[in-house]
Amino acid sequence: MQISYFGFYCFKIREQKVSWLTDPASPKIGGLTMPKTEADVVTISESLPQAYDLSRLKNQPFVIDGPGEYEIKGLAIRGFAVNGKFVYLGQLAGFRIVHLGSLVDLEDKILEELDGVDILLLKPDEKSQKMVREIEPAIVIPMAYEESELARFCKEMGVEAEILEKLVINRGELGEETKVVSLQNLCRKT
Numbered sequence: 001m002q003i004s005y006f007g008f009y010c011f012k013i014r015e016q017k018v019s020w021l022t023d024p025a026s027p028k029i030g031g032l033t034m035p036k037t038e039a040d041v042v043t044i045s046e047s048l049p050q051a052y053d054l055s056r057l058k059n060q061p062f063v064i065d066g067p068g069e070y071e072i073k074g075l076a077i078r079g080f081a082v083n084g085k086f087v088y089l090g091q092l093a094g095f096r097i098v099h100l101g102s103l104v105d106l107e108d109k110i111l112e113e114l115d116g117v118d119i120l121l122l123k124p125d126e127k128s129q130k131m132v133r134e135i136e137p138a139i140v141i142p143m144a145y146e147e148s149e150l151a152r153f154c155k156e157m158g159v160e161a162e163i164l165e166k167l168v169i170n171r172g173e174l175g176e177e178t179k180v181v182s183l184q185n186l187c188r189k190t
Contacts, residue, residue, distance in 0.1 A: 001013065001014070001015045001092065001093045001095060001168070001169055001170070002014055002015070002166055002167065002168045002169075003119070003141065003166060003167040003169075003183065004166045004183065004186055005141070005143070005166075005183035005184065005185055005186060006024070006025070006032075006034045006035070006185070006186055006187050007025060007030065007032045007034070007144075007185045007186075007187040008023065008025040008029075008030050008032070008143065008144050009022060009023035009025070009045060009099070009101050009102065009123075009143050009144055010022055010023050010024050010025050010034060010143075010187075011099065011121055011141070011143070011183075012037060012039065013090070013092065013097060015092055015093040017073050017074055018040045018041070018072065018073040018074055018075045018092065019038065019039045019040050019041070020039065020040070020041045020042075020043065020075055020077070020090055020092065021037070021039035021041070021042045021043075021057070021061065022042075022043050022045070022088070022099045022101075022121070023043070023044060023045050023046075023051075023052065023099075023101060024042060024052055024053055024054060024056065024057070025051065025052065025053065026050065026051055026052055026053035027053065028050065028053075029050070029051050031189055032185070032187035032188065032189060033056070033187060033188050033189075034053070034056045034186075034187050035056070035186060035187070035188075036056055036057075036058055037056065037057060037058065038057060038058045038059045038061075039057060039059070039061045040061055040062065040072055040073055040075070041061055041062050041063075041064065041070075041072050041075055041077065042054065042057070042061045042062070042063045042064070043063075043064045043065075043077065043079070043086070043088045043099065044063065044064070044065040044086070045085055045086045045087070045088070045099065045100075045101025045102065045103075046084075046085050046086070046101060046102065047065070047084065064077060064079060064088070065086070066079055066081070066086060067079040067080055067081040067086060074092070075090060075091070075092050076090065076091040076092075077089070077090045077091075078090075078113075080110050080113070082103055082105075082106060082107065082110065083103070083105075085101055085102065085103050086101065087099070087100055087101065087103055087106065087110065087114075088101075089113065089114060089117070093171070094171040095118045095119060095169075095171065096116065096117045096118050096119075097117070097118065097119045097120075097121070098114050098117045098119070098120050098121065098122075098135075098137075099121045100120070100121060100122045100123070100128075100131075102123065102144070104122070104123060104125055104127040104128050104131070105127055106131065111131070111134050111135065114135050115134075115135060115136070116135075116136070117135055117137045118137060118138050118139065118174055119137060119138065119139045119140075119141065120132065120135060120137035120139070120140050120141070121141050121143055122140065122141075122142065122143065123142065123143055123144045123145060124140075124142040124145050124149050124150050124152075124153035124154075124180075125149060125153065126156070128153070129153065129156050129157060132157065132178060136178060137178055138174040138175060138178060138179070139167070139169075139174070139178070139179055139180075139181055140157075140178060140179070140180045140181070141167065141180075141181050141182070141183060142161075142180065142182055150180075150182060153180070154180055157178070157180065159177075159178070159179060159180050160180075161180040161181065161182040162179060162180065162181050162182070163181075163182045163183075163184070164181055164182070164183055164184070165183070165184045165186075166183060166184070166186075167181055167183060
């Protein structure tokens with residue numbers, strides 16, 4: 001499986017048969033242009049149509065913009081509604097992956113559903129540290145952060161971030177301890 005980062009809350013998660021794109025940001029909002037790409041599934045974590053841009057996609061993906069359970073090409077996704085936003089739990093290639101969007105606070109009921117997640121995509125801050133300790137993912141991948149936020153988050157977590165262009169991983173490579181992997185932003189400024 002491979003995970004690439006396109007800035008803000010946008011990741012592309014793919015394996016041989018399917019690709020999942022999260023929150024493709026509009027350049028109008030953040031001044032970043034995502035490279036042209038394809039995706040089978042796109043998840044949207046907030047009901048802000050002006051914040052997202054599907055025009056950089058070369059195909060017509062299946063768009064998920066709310067709670068429910070979905071299965072597309074072997075990718076199982078469950079969406080949870082939280083305070084008008086959406087959290088997505090995806091199961092792909094033997095991995096359980098959670099994309100939190102801009103959320104940093106979850107109800108206990110949802111935290112229980114996310115327990116034992118392999119990869120957690122989140123904004124690093126004080127509240128998210130608590131969430132990481134409760135969920136205990138193998139890998140945390142930060143998003144939408146300033147360098148100082150990431151440094152403070154890693155210091156409080158007692159880990160150093162591994163910096164990669166993209167994460168390429170097999171199920172057997174997950175460790176026992178939670179590690180933080182910071183991915184290079186592949187978007188260009190507009």
